[in-house]
Amino acid sequence: MHQPIHSRIIQSGIMISLSGVTKRFGSFTAIEDISFEVATGEIVGLLGPNGAGKSTTMRILAGVFPPTAGSALVGGHDIVTDPLAARATVGYFPERVSAYQDMTVESYLRYVGRMKGLNRRAAAEQAGVAMDSCALGAVASRLIGSLSKGFRQRVGIAQALTGQPRVLILDEPTAGLDPEQVAEMRELVRGLHRDRSVVLSSHILHEVENTCDRVIILDRGRIIAVDTPVNLNRRVQRAGRVVVEVNGPVEAVRQHLAGLAGVASIETQQRSTDGAAAFIIMTDRDRDVREDIARSVAAKGWGLRELRSVAFSLEEIFLALVHHQPPAHSQRDAAGSAHR
Amino acid sequence: MSRVWIICGRELRTTFGSPVAYILMAVYLLLGGYFFYSDLVFVLLMSSFTPVSGLWQWVFLDLRLVTLLIVPLITMRLFAEEKKLGTLELLWTYPVRDAEIVAGKFLAAVAVFIVMLAPTTIPCAMLYAYDPFPLGPLLAAYLGLVLLGIGFIACGLLVSSLTENQVVSAMVTYGILVFFWFLTWNEEAANQAVLRVLLGLSLFDRFFNFTRGVIDTMDLTFFAFFIAFFLFLTWQSLASRKWRGVP
Numbered sequence: 001m002h003q004p005i006h007s008r009i010i011q012s013g014i015m016i017s018l019s020g021v022t023k024r025f026g027s028f029t030a031i032e033d034i035s036f037e038v039a040t041g042e043i044v045g046l047l048g049p050n051g052a053g054k055s056t057t058m059r060i061l062a063g064v065f066p067p068t069a070g071s072a073l074v075g076g077h078d079i080v081t082d083p084l085a086a087r088a089t090v091g092y093f094p095e096r097v098s099a100y101q102d103m104t105v106e107s108y109l110r111y112v113g114r115m116k117g118l119n120r121r122a123a124a125e126q127a128g129v130a131m132d133s134c135a136l137g138a139v140a141s142r143l144i145g146s147l148s149k150g151f152r153q154r155v156g157i158a159q160a161l162t163g164q165p166r167v168l169i170l171d172e173p174t175a176g177l178d179p180e181q182v183a184e185m186r187e188l189v190r191g192l193h194r195d196r197s198v199v200l201s202s203h204i205l206h207e208v209e210n211t212c213d214r215v216i217i218l219d220r221g222r223i224i225a226v227d228t229p230v231n232l233n234r235r236v237q238r239a240g241r242v243v244v245e246v247n248g249p250v251e252a253v254r255q256h257l258a259g260l261a262g263v264a265s266i267e268t269q270q271r272s273t274d275g276a277a278a279f280i281i282m283t284d285r286d287r288d289v290r291e292d293i294a295r296s297v298a299a300k301g302w303g304l305r306e307l308r309s310v311a312f313s314l315e316e317i318f319l320a321l322v323h324h325q326p327p328a329h330s331q332r333d334a335a336g337s338a339h340r
Numbered sequence: 341m342s343r344v345w346i347i348c349g350r351e352l353r354t355t356f357g358s359p360v361a362y363i364l365m366a367v368y369l370l371l372g373g374y375f376f377y378s379d380l381v382f383v384l385l386m387s388s389f390t391p392v393s394g395l396w397q398w399v400f401l402d403l404r405l406v407t408l409l410i411v412p413l414i415t416m417r418l419f420a421e422e423k424k425l426g427t428l429e430l431l432w433t434y435p436v437r438d439a440e441i442v443a444g445k446f447l448a449a450v451a452v453f454i455v456m457l458a459p460t461t462i463p464c465a466m467l468y469a470y471d472p473f474p475l476g477p478l479l480a481a482y483l484g485l486v487l488l489g490i491g492f493i494a495c496g497l498l499v500s501s502l503t504e505n506q507v508v509s510a511m512v513t514y515g516i517l518v519f520f521w522f523l524t525w526n527e528e529a530a531n532q533a534v535l536r537v538l539l540g541l542s543l544f545d546r547f548f549n550f551t552r553g554v555i556d557t558m559d560l561t562f563f564a565f566f567i568a569f570f571l572f573l574t575w576q577s578l579a580s581r582k583w584r585g586v587p
Binding site: 025026030059062065066084085087088090094096097099101102103112115159 | 350358431435436581586
């Protein structure tokens with residue numbers, strides 16, 4: 001009975017489709033009226049503070065529990081009426097990465113393949129493929145309990161990849177890893193998506209910004225924004241931001257810059273010992289003042305040392321969205337990178 | 341259905357891959373063997389007639405105690421460990437039904453119990469070789485013990501699905517089983533009508549008939565119901581994540 005929907009979905013390349021999904025646990029509403037779609041080959045990031053409903057959304061997609069209201073299709077299968085078929089298209093990496101401690105990596109992945117419905121031979125083959133793509137070959141015969149956190153995390157990814165699912169749901173894949181492992185994991189995730197849809201969650205914004213095609217921002221169980229990282233940036237931005245460093249009389253420079261057309265505000269950031277100073281300039285929306293600055297500073301005979309436009313980080317955008325005010329008015333930490 | 345066997349197989353590999361199973365089996369066998377020996381000596385000393393007719397009753401009432409002691413230790417980790425590790429959440433994302441998960445774990449525990457029980461037939465066989473006896477009553481007693489053990493397993497499986505702490509899992513199972521044991525202990529504590537209901541529910545009173553070599557369909561029905569009831573509750577306990585969430 002789902003065939004028509006199924007073929008329509010596959011034709012349109014939509015792998016995940018949530019519509020009005022709500023999940024309640026008793027009187028507590030974890031998520032409310034969540035709707036979004038994910039196309040084949042797309043990486044979508046779920047972003048939000050703790051308790052925003054990221055894990056609940058992902059668990060519904062992975063088939064852990066059904067929604068209280070609303071409908072969700074995964075790989076064209078309704079997760080309520082046809083849960084086993086829906087689950088068969090999904091690979092899931094839980095927030096609490098876990099595997100049987102007393103099994104070797106290889107035997108565990110074979111077991112996972114068998115549980116996902118592969119026969120013995122296909123499961124052995126798939127375990128090999130998954131280990132290759134997660135660089136686990138060297139520890140294939142080690143017990144999972146004896147592996148380092150980074151390796152265990154990769155076993156979790158390999159587990160999700162086993163059986164070539166068309167949808168990957170990754171709940172905080174980089175949580176608890178050191179920076180080098182985070183970089184590896186990001187590479188791994190980016191390499192996964194070609195013919196798959198990936199939904200990943202994170203509270204590290206930098207990560208989503210660099211990995212995802214689209215970002216969904218959740219707050220208190222609701223979607224507050226869906227867009228590409230670039231568009232999100234543009235959308236909430238009331239102002240542009242320019243950093244300029246000039247070697248000249250600080251007060252005069254400041255007054256001059258503040259008087260230029262399109263400059264909304266200016267802040268002196270730092271003075272170096274030789275008299276140069278850096279300023280952060282907030283400009284009116286969609287107004288590039290950089291050329292005016294360059295020309296007029298040169299005309300005054302001051303030395304222009306640096307002139308660049310600084311994008312707002314997702315973290316700033318995020319805070320702005322969550323607190324319902326644009327980032328332009330919060331000028332903290334503007335010159336430095338806000339990435340942590 | 342094949343996933344039931346995959347889960348069961350993984351469970352058995354885990355069980356027999358750790359020393360715990362062998363220690364439990366050794367203790368079971370040692371205690372069982374000791375009771376067999378002391379009961380045999382007792383029956384030979386105290387009764388002037390042929391030993392076997394009264395022997396099985398003593399032996400199996402003692403084995404019942406050892407079974408009560410050991411089975412919760414077999415069942416305690418079945419779900420509790422997976423809950424603690426978080427692997428249960430992963431199982432829920434594979435194309436497998438909750439009922440299949442319950443069945444796989446249940447069958448694995450039953451298999452461990454049967455393997456544990458098997459060596460206890462050795463002293464019976466030795467006695468038979470020395471002095472052949474009618475096998476019917478012995479088989480009835482074994483049937484009763486297997487049913488009793490499976491009942492314990494069903495109960496232990498439920499408790500294991502309710503906690504992620506294995507010690508809590510074993511202790512609560514002991515609590516429930518001992519409660520069923522002492523249900524009819526003090527006949528004065530309940531009036532006659534209540535006592536009749538309690539008698540019907542007492543696992544150990546139901547088991548008693550089997551040790552006398554009597555197989556009563558009422559007793560069989562009772563054990564079937566007891567086992568099915570706890571398996572159903574286990575299944576419901578897994579399904580409760582739908583309204584309770586996953587920790």
